[in-house]
Amino acid sequence: MPLSHALLILLAGLGAGAINAVVGSGTLVTFPTLVAMGYPPVTSTMSNAVGLVAGNVSSTWGYRAELRGQWDRLRWQIPASIVGAILGAWLLLHLPEKTFTAIVPVLLILALIMVVIGPRIQRWAQDRAEKAGRSPEDISAGRMAVLVSSTFAIGIYGGYFTAAQGILMVGVMGALLPESVQRMNAAKNLLTLLVNVVAALAYTLVAFHRISWPVAGLIAIGSLVGGWLGARYGRRLSPNALRGAIVVVGLIGLYRLLTV
16 A cells, blocks of 8 residues: 555544544545545445444543433434444345445435535524423433434444434434434434444454455544544534535545446
C-alpha cells in the first residue's frame, strides 16, 4: 500500500470517527474513500465495519453520561439491534457480490438523502421533546413496539451496509420519543456500536480472507482518535459543515461505484 493511500485512509478514519460521534454516517467518508482507491465494495464494507468499531467504542464512552435514564427502553432496543445486525451480516455474506454492487448505490443515495435532511429531523425531534414535557419512559406499548421494530430493521440495514444507520436511528427516535437530541445521539452511538461489533465478528469469522486488515487497522486507529475528539469537541463544530463534507465525499464514491 502506498504511503499516500495509508495516510488518506487514516485521515478518513479520523473524520469518520468524529462524524459518527456527532452526526452519524461517518461510513460515507471511509466507504467511498476505499471504493475510490479501487477496493471492491464488499471488501470495503467489511474492512470499514471492522475498523470503525474502535471509533464507536470511544464515541459511546464519550457520551456515557447521556445514557443515564434510558436503560428501561434500551433493554428492548439492544436485542433488536443485535438480531437485526446478525441478519444483515448474513445477507451480505450470502448474497452474490453482484447483488451487493447493484444495491449499494441505492443505499448510498438513501443515506445521502438522510444526511441532507438530518437537520430537519433533529429540529423536529427537539421540538417534540420540548413540547412533550414527559419522561423518556412515558411511551405507550404501541409506540414501543414500533420503536423496537424500527430498531430491528435499522439493525438489518446496518449489518448489511453501515452508512447513515445513525441518522436513521435518530430520525426514528425523534418521531417516537420525548428525548433531547443529545440523549438520542448517545443511544444512537451505543446501538451503532453493537451493530458494528456483530457485523465485524461475523465478517471476521466467516470471511476473514475478504477483509483488508491493513485498511481495517488504519481505520481503527483513526476512528478511535476521531471518536474521542468528536465526543469531546463535536458539539462546538458546525453540523452543516460536516454534512456538506459527507455529501461531497459520498457523491464521489457514488460516481466511482456507477462508473466501474
